[in-house]
Amino acid sequence: MTRSGQPVYIESVPVDDERRRDDWVGQLGVGLNLSPDFLGAGAQEYSLRADIRLNYKDTFFLENNKIGAVLTSRRFLRAGVIARVQDGRRADLSRAGIAPADAVDDALELGIFAGTSVYKLFLSGEAYWGVSGVHGGMSLEFEAGYLFELNSSFKLVPLIGISIGSPDYMDAYFGVGPNHASLAAYKPSGGIYELHAELSAEHRIAKNWLLKGSLRASKLKDKAYASPFARDSRAQARAFLGVVWLF
Structure with missing residues (x-):
């Protein structure tokens, strides 16, 4: 699961005064989601997905699979702590030829974030560490x-x-152990594993209602694409179209 558009800890800053009078500010939406079965899969799945963005007193936030708190809020810097549930690889993906033994559980990750907004340009960075036993590695994500x-x-x-x-992170999602029944052993090194570009749009159709959509295209880099679990497709696509209620 990924966000679309600005991170909620940046998006919440210019919220209009009428909505900011309440402690809670946010968006609740639902729509049709298109995404790969897992990172590297050639098959796509359609699903009905909720889109949730909540902010409490411009400090605590929830954004779909992420939750966090802003600890530093300055004119050009917002930073704090964050946690997320990272999607794994389900065992029932028969279309992709994945055996039950190749499944990866969803992972709980804890981390930190920093973001800045200058006029309408925004930059964000998030670092995560696995804490649930799925992996003991670290991942970094940067967006502009x-x-x-x-x-x-x-x-x-x-x-x-x-x-x-x-x-360790790469090995959990792209690696193959030495005793696998049918696949050759593969142990990727660390590094860049994905690049992405996205275009999201919001159209206000009423005072508190939005029509919202996004389209994301990404490309797996060599260390990830060389994995037997990712050779179906180096290119990955995600899309979302739904209706959102503002409060």
Whole structure:
């Protein structure tokens, strides 16, 4: 699961005064989601997905599979702690030829984040460490984007990003053990494993309602794509289209 558009800890800063009068500010939405069966899969799956972004007193936030707290808030810097549930690889993906033994559980990860916004340009970085036993590695994610407000009801956010994993992280999601029944052993080293570009859009259709969509294209880098679990597709695509209620 990935976000679309600005991170919630940056998006919450310019919220209009009428909504900011309440302690809770956010978005609740639902829509149709398209994503790979797992990172590197050639098969895609469609699902009905919730889109949740909540912010309490501009300090605590929830963003889909992420939860965190802003510990430092300055004019050009917001930083704090964050946790997420990272999607694994399910055992029932028969279309992709994945055996039950090749499944990877969802992982609980704890981390830190930092983000800055200068006018409508934003930069963010997040670092995570696995704490649930799925992996003991570390991953880094960096994004840069720009908010285009074309008029009072329509916004576009193009962004680019990069994902980096430590050797333990890469081994958990892309590695193959030495005693695998049918696949050759593969132990990737750490490094960049994915690059992505995204375009998200919001159209306000009523005072507190948005039509929201996003399209993300990504490319697996060599260390990840060389894995037997990822050779179906170096290119990955994700899309979302839904309706969102603002409060």
